[in-house]
Amino acid sequence: MTTAIPTPEPGPEDISRALAEIEHHLLEPTSPYPPPADPDDPEEAGQTKRVRRLRAEVAEARALAALQTDNTPLLLDTPRVRRRRKKAHEAARLHRLGRDPEMRAWQAARMRRLLTTALMVALALALAWSTAGVQHFAAEGAPAWSPGWIFAWLVEPFMSIALLGIVGARAYLGTQGQPLDNPKLIRIEYLFLGLTLGMNAWPYLPWTDDDFTISRLVLHTLGPIVAVAIVTALPIILAAFARLDPTRETPADRGLTGLTYSANTGDRVRLISPEVAALIERAQVLIAAGTLPAAPSAYRIQRALRCGMDDARAVRDALAQEAA
Incomplete structure (x- = not known):
């Protein structure tokens, strides 16, 4: 069995001595430089x-040189x-989205609706x-x-309402891809517009x-002249939208058109788009079947292939060069 040796309690002198040492340590000035070397120590001489x-x-300097070589x-x-890369990535995605057939169909429908409304x-x-x-014409000077x-x-209102009804029906059917080109409706439209123009112009x-x-x-x-122009232009615009094919590639999508060489053109190279090449093949089939003559005109090609006049001329020229 061991007995703990009692620790003597510090007296007032010990406490005063400890406080004096702490105060001396706190008040001792510190130097930014290392302490002086000991002259008796050979390593610190x-x-x-x-x-x-x-x-x-x-x-x-050595530490800075090592860090500066790190890239x-x-x-x-x-x-x-980072902001510039984000914008470039967004622009690339929007460009790809703009070439999507569904997006093109949506844009065409939106533009068609906007133009029709306007x-x-x-x-x-x-x-x-x-x-x-x-009203001035119809009143004839009445009080x-x-x-x-x-x-x-x-x-004017009852003529305008009837005219707007006919034009609205043609516009709606045109947006659905079924243009209404009945000659009777067209004559009725121009009858109303002619009456409106005549009654506006006659007193003056x-x-x-x-x-x-x-x-x-x-x-x-x-007013009547603008109405005539709109009634004439609206069916043409809607018919063009109805023929629009969102799946058809544009020259911007294809980049450079394909190169097609002709056997009798030597070093000459003709640029023919895939659409025109397909039309040429169809025309050759019709010529072989006797539906088209050997040297059809652009008008005959347009009627037979139901294509644009520019494409029909390109097909005519290609067939003529092959026959030469």
């Missing part, structure tokens, strides 16, 4: 402050490079512009707010207006 400072500078920081993207609004505004001129003056305001013609001016005549016939 000559290690002056200047030598130790120069030794530290050399060590620092790892140069491989990291700066925020500006033209129909313009047509409605043009007919509304001519309402005042038709304001008289029955004849009031009913004269109804002449030279033999009916003592104060005739070209500007007044043009101003009052502007």
Whole structure:
């Protein structure tokens, strides 16, 4: 059995001595340089402050030289490079998406709807512009707010509503790929437009207006003329959209067109697109079957192949060169 030896408690002198040592240590000035070398130590002989400072500078220079040869920081993207790469990647994806047939079909449908809406609004505004001129013609000088003056305001609206109904039906069917080109409907359209134009222009013609001016005549016939132009152009535009094939490659998609060599052209090279080449093969089949003559015209080729006139001319020229 062991007994613990009691530790003597520190007295007031011990506590005072410890506090004095702590205070001396805290108040002792510190130097940024290493302590002076001991002259009695052979390893520290000559290690002056200047030598130790120069030794530290050399060590620092060697460390910096080793770090500067490391190109790892140069491989990291700066925020500006990162933003630019992100934009370039997004542009490449949008370009690929723009060549997708489904995206092209959506863009074509969106553009067709936008153009149809814009033209129909313009047509409605043009007919509304001519309402005042038709009312002036139909009122025939009736007093304001008289029955004849009031009913004269109804002449243009009921013609415009009927015309818009016909044009709207043709526009809708055109967007569905089934253009409505019935000659009777076309004659009805031009009948309404002719009546509107005649009633707007008649009071301001030279033999009916003592104060005739070209500007007044043009101003009052502007609405009907715009309406005629829209009614004429809208079916053509919608028919072009109906023939649009979103799966067909454009020259931008194909890059350079394929090179086709002819046996009798020597060193000459003709650039023929795949679409025209397919049309040439179809034309050759029709010529062999007797449906087309040996040297068909571009019009005959267009009617037989149901293609554009430019493609028909290209097919005609290719067939002529092969026959030569």
